[in-house]
Structures are given as C-alpha cells and as structure tokens.
Amino acid sequence: MSRTRVYLVDDHAMVRAGVRAELGDDVEVVGEAADVATAVTGIRETTPDVVLLDVHLPGGGGHAVLQSLRAELPGTRWLALSVSDAAEDVIAVIRAGARGYVTKTISGADLRDAVRRVAEGDVVFSPRLAGFVLDAFAATGPAPAPAADPATDPGLDLLSAREREVMQLLARGYTYREIGGRLFISVKTVESHASNVLRKLQLSNRNELTRWAATNRLL
Structure with missing residues (x-):
C-alpha cells in the first residue's frame, strides 16, 4: 500500500523538522514551505494527499493557502497544525476548507493517526476545539436537517x-x-x-x- 504523500507548511524550520521526525516512515513528505507564496507553488507542483498547514504564516496565513488552492486541487486534504487554539483561527481555516485542526501539543502517534484519517476523508480536530469546528460546519455546510428529539430518534x-x-x-x-x-x-x-x-x-x-x-x- 502506498504511503500518504504529505506537504508541510510552517514558518519555523525546527517545527517542520520535528513534524518530519514524528511522522517517520508512515508518510512520504513531498515538500515543505515557510510562507504562503512558497507553499502555493510547492503544493501545486506536488499535489499531495494531505497538507499539514500552520495557521499563522508570512504572506497571509494558512487560510490564504487554502483559498488559493482548494478549488484547484479537490483531491488534496488539509489539516491545520497550530499552536493556536483561538476560536477565530479555528473557524477561519475550517471555513476556508480544512478537514481538521489539531494543536501542536498533539503526540506523534495521534498526529500520524490524524493524517491517516484526514487522508481517508474523515474530519479530525482536537477534542476541546469541537465546539469551534461545529460552529464552522454550521456556517459553511449544507443546511442541517430539523433537529430531532433525542428521546424519539x-x-x-x-x-x-x-x-x-x-x-x-x-x-x-x-x-x-x-x-x-x-x-x-x-x-x-x-x-x-x-x-x-x-x-x-x-x-x-x-x-x-x-x-x-x-x-x-x-x-
């Protein structure tokens, strides 16, 4: 079975090196970038399965990368990996099209699992960010069905x-x-x-x- 092809976007080289080490041989890292412009070019050239994307980047932030490429690369999945757990950061990248959001306190094993799940089409987010993610889904997703009474569902x-x-x-x-x-x-x-x-x-x-x-x- 082929390995998931991952592109890393973070403006700190030491963070990128640490993420590479944590991902190990479970994935194939096909490129990395430290700013929006480089990321857009590199992702477009490599068409990865998953982009691990920092929220705060020189040149416009992670959501700018998403907005530039999401429609062009429908097969690429986006997973935000950030030190920030602020609601506005979470909602911005989810609305832009990210399939998940995890903080940099995540363990290596859980990060590998998150990348695998996002590559398979699942949505992944750190547990305490669930409310933010659901808010974003409600704002951008299809109109939900009328709420059912849990007692009679x-x-x-x-x-x-x-x-x-x-x-x-x-x-x-x-x-x-x-x-x-x-x-x-x-x-x-x-x-x-x-x-x-x-x-x-x-x-x-x-x-x-x-x-x-x-x-x-x-x-």
Missing part, C-alpha cells in the same frame, strides 16, 4: 449505554486511545463499539457521526 434507541458514551466522545473528536483512557476500556474494545455505532446509525465515518450528534443535540 430511532437510531439512538439502537445504541447501548456504553455505545452512547463512545459515540459522544467520537463525535467530539477524541481518539480511540483517549476514549479508552476515559472509559477504562481497551483500544480494541473502543474500535468494536465505534464500528457498532456507525453500523447501527447507518453512518460511514466520524464526520457524519459528528453531524448526526449535533443535529440530535447529543454533543
């Missing part, structure tokens, strides 16, 4: 109490490892519950689950 009735707990943490962006730690269960058990949740709710991925949970007032 037929899909919810199919879930066990434990599956509901897992579902809510998944929808809020927690990783399997974090969910396992919070619920005192193994990662394999979390994976099993997650699979059951998606199957019972007839959903394909975490993005759809997050929207379903928000619509049903379960976040």
Whole structure:
C-alpha cells in the first residue's frame, strides 16, 4: 500500500523538522514551505494527499493557502497544525476548507493517526476545539436537517449505554486511545463499539457521526 504523500507548511524550520521526525516512515513528505507564496507553488507542483498547514504564516496565513488552492486541487486534504487554539483561527481555516485542526501539543502517534484519517476523508480536530469546528460546519455546510428529539430518534434507541458514551466522545473528536483512557476500556474494545455505532446509525465515518450528534443535540 502506498504511503500518504504529505506537504508541510510552517514558518519555523525546527517545527517542520520535528513534524518530519514524528511522522517517520508512515508518510512520504513531498515538500515543505515557510510562507504562503512558497507553499502555493510547492503544493501545486506536488499535489499531495494531505497538507499539514500552520495557521499563522508570512504572506497571509494558512487560510490564504487554502483559498488559493482548494478549488484547484479537490483531491488534496488539509489539516491545520497550530499552536493556536483561538476560536477565530479555528473557524477561519475550517471555513476556508480544512478537514481538521489539531494543536501542536498533539503526540506523534495521534498526529500520524490524524493524517491517516484526514487522508481517508474523515474530519479530525482536537477534542476541546469541537465546539469551534461545529460552529464552522454550521456556517459553511449544507443546511442541517430539523433537529430531532433525542428521546424519539430511532437510531439512538439502537445504541447501548456504553455505545452512547463512545459515540459522544467520537463525535467530539477524541481518539480511540483517549476514549479508552476515559472509559477504562481497551483500544480494541473502543474500535468494536465505534464500528457498532456507525453500523447501527447507518453512518460511514466520524464526520457524519459528528453531524448526526449535533443535529440530535447529543454533543
């Protein structure tokens, strides 16, 4: 199986070097840039699977890179990686088209998982940024269905109490490892519950689950 092709955009060389080291051999880093203009040129030339994008960059910021290339490169996924957890930064890049937003406190293992999930089309964000991300989806996504009464939603009735707990943490962006730690269960058990949740709710991925949970007032 081919490795995910990743392009790094950050204005600090030491940060880029650290991210490269953390990603290791799980991905193929096809280029890197320190400012908007260089990033736009490099991403256009390499057409990566995923762009790891800092929010604050010389020349206009991460959202400027996205706005320049998103329509041109529909197959490229964008994951913001920033020290900032400010609401305005999160919402700006999500509205511009990023598929996720994680802070630089993320572990190497979780960053690799985030890149993999974004490459597969999922939405990924640090758990405490969930509210910002949902605000951005509401502002830019399709009009949501009318909110259902959680007590009468037929899909919810199919879930066990434990599956509901897992579902809510998944929808809020927690990783399997974090969910396992919070619920005192193994990662394999979390994976099993997650699979059951998606199957019972007839959903394909975490993005759809997050929207379903928000619509049903379960976040």
